[in-house]
Amino acid sequence: MERSREDEVRDRMADIAGPDPGPAEQALLGRLIRSYLEKTPAAVDRLGELLRGGDPAALREHAHAMKGSASNIGAATLSAVLAEVEQAAREGVVLDPDLTLGRIACEQALVFPILEKLAAGG
Structure with a gap:
């Protein structure tokens, strides 16, 4: 069964701050998310x-950094797209910009509200 994006993000936040974060951990999570x-x-x-x-080398480096950031906050599907x-x-291929950016925008539309809710303490 596929896990929801909210489950993925909440699980990652629990990995970072523990299952029952106190005020200091909540503040850390808020800063990370914001x-x-x-x-x-x-x-x-x-x-x-x-x-x-069309610069594969620069694209690879940037996508790698973005993949790590997405993974750090628990956005596993977004991280997979960036991977x-x-x-x-890495193979010298530059994916279709419109299709790729559309996929990323769709994932952000799903994940950002979850992150905003968590950053607000929800």
């Missing part, structure tokens, strides 16, 4: 530039 939410739009914009620019971008670039 940082991710603030930095990701610019990172996606840069990914789009690299996809359209595909990274692997294709």
Whole structure:
């Protein structure tokens, strides 16, 4: 059975702060999540530039960093999409920019509300 994105994110947050985080751990999670939410739009914009620019080496590095960030907050499906971008670039292939960015946007639309709720203490 497929786990929900919320389950994936909540499980990752529990890995970081424990199953019953106190105020200090909650504050840490809030900072981590807010940082991710603030930095990701610019990172996606840069990914789009690299996809359209066709530079596999730079694309691979950027996708790798984004994959790690997504994984760190528990966005497993988003991380998997970025892993595909990274692997294709490693092989010298630049994936279709519109299709790839669309997939990323869909995942963000599913994950960002979960993260926003958690950052607000929910």
